[in-house]
Amino acid sequence: MTTQDRLHFAVYSPALVDDNGRTLAVVHGIERALPGLRLEWEVGKGGRPIKLPQRDAWLSEAATRGKFPLLCNGDESYPVTISGLKTPASQAPGGQPLLDVHADLPLDATVIAAASSVLEGIAEGARAFWGYSSSEGYGSEVAQQMRRSDHGPERSPRGLPMLKFPEKIRSPEIPYYLGWLNYWSPAAAQAIGFPDPARDADLLSRARRTATGGWVVQLTDAPLDLDTPAHLDALKRAYERFPAIGGRSAP
Incomplete structure (x- = not known):
């Protein structure tokens, strides 16, 4: 692990249309999960942090314009x-525009240790459909799973199933793919058929309910490293268990 290693969080939620408190709830959620953290700086030109004396009011005003600016x-x-x-409607599942919230932490x-709470705080604050967390660079693995042609391969170079592009998935409740940590709202859990006590005992041993009735599900003890055979196997089993993920088939 180097000083540059990062853990990425992303959640997918209804688009911002006014200030309904979601942006503030997201920021407060991540701050609660990591006591002492304060995201009170805007990232200015050249990446220079600019202190925000009235952060909450500034965020609320930006939300009325459909904006969630970059904070640090x-x-x-x-x-x-x-x-x-x-994410415009033309690129989103079900033709519905989305707000995608992204966070990066060391x-x-x-x-x-706090990652599960961080993901929950961001997702529940945004009222997200679903979300995930994985180490930075995991997106390049997912990119190899995207089905670009009906006549393409059935598996990625890692042997993982091919997935539909988001705009080809029928509804925003269906996750595009799996990560190390996975947040599923009640609607997303229902869409993929989780939990099934008879089939999900292993996943349930590393899962917990959220305050709104969603789930945070952890696939492996440490962040996914697909060069580790046990991690790759765990990811393959999860994809096999949830064929609806990635728009492959009904649950």
Whole structure:
């Protein structure tokens, strides 16, 4: 592990149309999960942090314009960032525009221990459909699973199943893919058929309910490393268990 290693969090939620408190709830959620963390700086030009004396009011005003600006903790030696991006209806499942919230934190023992709470705080604050956390660079693995042609391979180079692009998935409640940690709202859990006590005993041993009735499900003890055979096997088993993920088939 190097000082540059990062843990990435992403959740997918209804688009911002006004200030309904979600952006503030997201930021407060991550701050609760990591006591002492304060995301009170805007990332300015050239990446320079700019202190926000009225952070909450500033965020609320931005939300009325459909914006979730890039915030950080102001510590360039231990950077934590969070922001929201718009996914237009044409690129989103079910033709519904989305707010995608992304956060990046140092991959260290403190963050790993709190990661489940961080994901829950971000997801529940955003009222997300689903979300995940994995180490930075995991996206390149997922990219190899994207089905670009009906006549393409059935498996990625790692032997993982091929997945549909988000705009080809029928509804926003269906997760695009799996990560190390997975947040599933009640609607997402229902869409993929989780939990089934008869089949999900192993997953349930590393899962917990959230305050709103969703789930945070952890696939492996440590963040996924697909060069570790046990991690790759765990990911393959989870994809086999949930064929709806990635729009492959009904649960």
